[in-house]
Amino acid sequence: xxxxxxxxxxxxxxxxxxxxxxxxxxxxxxxxxxxxxxxxxxxxxxxxxxxxxxxxxxxxxxxxxxxxxxxxxxxxxxxxxxxxxxxxxxxxxxxxxxxxxxxxxxxxxxxxxxxxxxxxxxxxxxxxxxxxxxxxxxxxxxxx
Amino acid sequence: xxxxxxxxxxxxxxxxxxxxxxxxxxxxxxxxxxxxxxxxxxxxxxxxxxxxxxxxxxxxxxxxxxxxxxxxxxxxxxxxxxxxxxxxxxxxxxxxxxxxxxxxxxxxxxxxxxxxxxxxxxxxxxxxxxxxxxxxxxxxxxxxxxxxxxxxxxxxxxxxxxxxxxxxxxxxxxxxxxxxxxxxxxxxxxxxxxxxxxxxxxxxxxxxxxxxxxxxxxxxxxxxxxxxxxxxxxxxxxxxxxxxxxxxxxxxxxxxxxxxxx
Ligand code: HEC
Ligand code: HEC
Ligand code: HEC
Numbered sequence: 001x002x003x004x005x006x007x008x009x010x011x012x013x014x015x016x017x018x019x020x021x022x023x024x025x026x027x028x029x030x031x032x033x034x035x036x037x038x039x040x041x042x043x044x045x046x047x048x049x050x051x052x053x054x055x056x057x058x059x060x061x062x063x064x065x066x067x068x069x070x071x072x073x074x075x076x077x078x079x080x081x082x083x084x085x086x087x088x089x090x091x092x093x094x095x096x097x098x099x100x101x102x103x104x105x106x107x108x109x110x111x112x113x114x115x116x117x118x119x120x121x122x123x124x125x126x127x128x129x130x131x132x133x134x135x136x137x138x139x140x141x142x143x144x
Numbered sequence: 145x146x147x148x149x150x151x152x153x154x155x156x157x158x159x160x161x162x163x164x165x166x167x168x169x170x171x172x173x174x175x176x177x178x179x180x181x182x183x184x185x186x187x188x189x190x191x192x193x194x195x196x197x198x199x200x201x202x203x204x205x206x207x208x209x210x211x212x213x214x215x216x217x218x219x220x221x222x223x224x225x226x227x228x229x230x231x232x233x234x235x236x237x238x239x240x241x242x243x244x245x246x247x248x249x250x251x252x253x254x255x256x257x258x259x260x261x262x263x264x265x266x267x268x269x270x271x272x273x274x275x276x277x278x279x280x281x282x283x284x285x286x287x288x289x290x291x292x293x294x295x296x297x298x299x300x301x302x303x304x305x306x307x308x309x310x311x312x313x314x315x316x317x318x319x320x321x322x323x324x325x326x327x328x329x330x331x332x333x334x335x336x337x338x339x340x341x342x343x344x345x346x347x348x349x350x351x352x353x354x355x356x357x358x359x360x361x362x363x364x365x366x367x368x369x370x371x372x373x374x375x376x377x378x379x380x381x382x383x384x385x386x387x388x389x390x391x392x393x394x395x396x397x398x399x400x401x402x403x404x405x406x
Contacts, residue, residue, distance in 0.1 A: 053318060053372075057335050068336040072329060096319075103328075105318045115315040117372045125317060 019110065020128045022093055028086025029093055033108070033128035043137025046130050053105060053125050062141060073104060078143030088138045092131055107131060174327060174341060176394045179405060182331065182340035187352070191404040199281060199350035199402030202357040205274055206282025215266025221259065221279075232286035237293055237399050240388045242300040249303050249384040252280050253359065271378035277357045281348045284401035291398060292345050294391040303381075307389030310382060316373030325367075337406065342367070343394040344387065346403025353406060360387055 020033045032038070047055045048066055055061060058072040083091065090097060093108040107126040116122075126134065180188060194200055211222040225231040240251035250258065253271060256279050260266040269276035296304040311322045325334070326342030333339075347360040361383045365375035376382045 068333070070335050071333045103320060103324055105320070113315070113317060113319055114313060115368075115373045116317050117369065117374050120317045120372050 019108070019124065022108070024090060024097060025086070027090065027098075028084060029089040030086040032132055033089075033093075034132050036129060036132070038129075038132035038134070038136030040133070040137040040140045042130075043133035043135070046126070046134055047137065052130070053107075058104065076138065076141060078141060080139045080141040081143040083138075085135060085139050089131065089135045092126070092134060092138075107134075173393055174330060176343060176397045177330070177341055178394075178397055178400060178403075179340040179343050179346055180400060180403060182338045183404075183406065187404055187406060190350075191400070191402075197350065197402060197404055199348065199357050199404065202274070202278045202281040202348065202350075203285055203402060205278030206280070207278075209275060209279055210282060215260060215264035217263070217265040219264050224263070228282065228286050232283045234287050234290050236284040236287040236401065237290045239294070240384055240391065241295055242298070242303070244299070248381060249300070249388055251360075251379075251384055251387055252283060254379065254384075256280060256283065272359060272362060277348055277359065280359070281357060281402050284348065284399065287399040288401065289398050291396045292391055292394050294388060294395070296388065296392050300388065303385040304388050304392060306382075307385035307387070310386050311389055311393075316368065316371030318371045318373075320371050322367065341394075342390070343397060344390045345394050345397040346400040346405065348401055349403045349405045351405050357402065360390075 022029050022033065023031065044063070046052060047061065048063060055076070056063070056066055056069050058070040060069040060071065060075040060077070062077045063069075079088070091104075094106040095102050095104040096106055096109075105125060108124045108128070108131050110122055110124055180191065183191075190197055207228075209221070210228055211220050213220045213223075221228070236252050239255065240249045242248070243250040246254075253276055256276065257268040261268050269279075294300075314321045314324070322342060325339050329339045330341045331338065344360050344363075347363070348357050349363075350356070351358050351363075359378065361376075361378035361380075364383055364386060365378065368375040
């Protein structure tokens with residue numbers, strides 16, 4: 001069973017069909033990737049998870065209990081006021097659609113990658129539900 | 145062999161497409177600065193004092209091996225090279241280099257293994273074995289303070305180009321190139337780490353994170369894996385080419401081996 005799974009995951013084609021298709025409209029992705037509404041609490045846990053390419057590698061976030069926030073991308077405090085939910089979703093799913101040169105990884109894209117470690121090949125960094133949870137969390141980061 | 149085909153492919157494609165445009169691009173390669181400059185003062189202090197630098201355990205192991213007969217010929221390194229302080233001065237700073245007998249690049253580890261297998265009737269030592277790290281560190285120490293200067297012309301040229309291509313190619317699930325971090329972000333914080341230029345003048349290094357002495361190729365593999373990219377094998381032709389590019393990129397930096405890094 002694990003072997004079969006590994007074989008299936010090794011084939012990008014079959015995996016690609018498992019990714020939810022996303023449509024970019026007016027600089028955002030208006031349609032949620034899942035039918036389950038995102039949970040901001042889960043999102044806040046996911047963005048800290050070092051096993052999931054934590055945003056904290058690059059961004060400062062209003063998560064004071066975590067040490068050593070990165071300084072590579074802009075701080076995300078207030079980001080929920082700067083962008084709409086569809087805009088946040090696109091910035092997470094595929095920031096390269098906005099700026100092909102950006103350092104920020106696409107969290108829900110599998111094409112166009114080179115030499116991906118076998119155990120991650122054919123899978124996006126986040127699942128569709130994790131995208132929704134993190135988007136929901138980012139939307140709560142309002143400027144005051 | 146397969147690599148060579150690949151290499152030629154990469155090089156000719158590179159010439160046709162990218163070398164031309166790259167020449168017009170601004171070269172992002174910064175003025176070389178050693179990783180030492182990016183370390184915390186406590187880490188620098190460990191490197192500054194040979195008596196507390198933990199890599200000196202490797203140096204001592206290498207020094208002992210230098211005069212220990214190994215292999216069926218009953219020879220030690222010292223039988224042919226006598227005092228390493230004189231015979232090995234400046235040698236590490238010139239590696240990797242093209243070796244016509246091998247028909248490819250040889251780095252310091254590879255040259256030492258050649259000595260064992262060809263001159264001494266001994267088995268090659270495994271990459272990252274204490275013995276090979278010891279000999280490599282001991283030989284590299286004899287170049288301390290001397291500027292890195294590798295030859296990238298003639299037959300070394302295609303390897304240099306392949307190494308440069310590798311450095312500028314985004315890879316892994318995080319889709320980042322070596323250059324994006326080590327040219328673009330040097331000096332900035334990636335969480336707790338200050339990113340350096342990824343120079344190799346300090347290797348073999350003692351890496352505190354690993355509690356051990358480590359080769360250049362082990363570090364390449366670590367960065368690859370951090371990007372969730374498939375690492376290459378230590379000693380592989382791809383990593384030798386990358387090593388040659390990096391040695392050129394840090395040209396003029398004084399050799400620091402054995403450096404201490406986070
Ligand atoms: C490897 C570095 C890196 C990682 C990891 C990363 N980002 Fe980014 N991010 C950037 C950079 C750099 C930018 C600046 C935009 C650009 O380069 O075009 C950015 C921009 C953004 C923006 C838009 C900010 C603005 O002011 O326009 C958002 C929102 C964002 N990131 C959220 C996230 C979230 C959420 C995560 C984790 C799920 C994350 N980032 C992970 C590097 C990163
Ligand atoms: C996401 C950022 C990132 C990328 C991309 C990256 N590295 Fe690194 N690299 C680091 C960090 C962090 C360290 C440890 C701190 C330091 O010395 O910069 C490091 C250290 C190094 C060092 C040791 C420097 C020293 O002075 O001891 C070398 C050599 C190196 N990297 C080479 C590479 C190569 C080759 C690649 C591409 C395969 C690469 N790096 C890709 C972040 C990165
Ligand atoms: C039987 C003689 C012999 C023995 C034993 C021997 N070498 Fe050598 N070594 C040579 C010769 C000959 C060369 C090539 C000529 C030269 O570059 O000096 C060489 C070259 C080298 C070089 C490259 C020098 C350069 O300038 O590029 C290194 C490094 C080296 N040897 C290290 C070692 C080490 C370490 C040992 C022991 C493990 C060892 N050698 C044992 C004969 C020997």
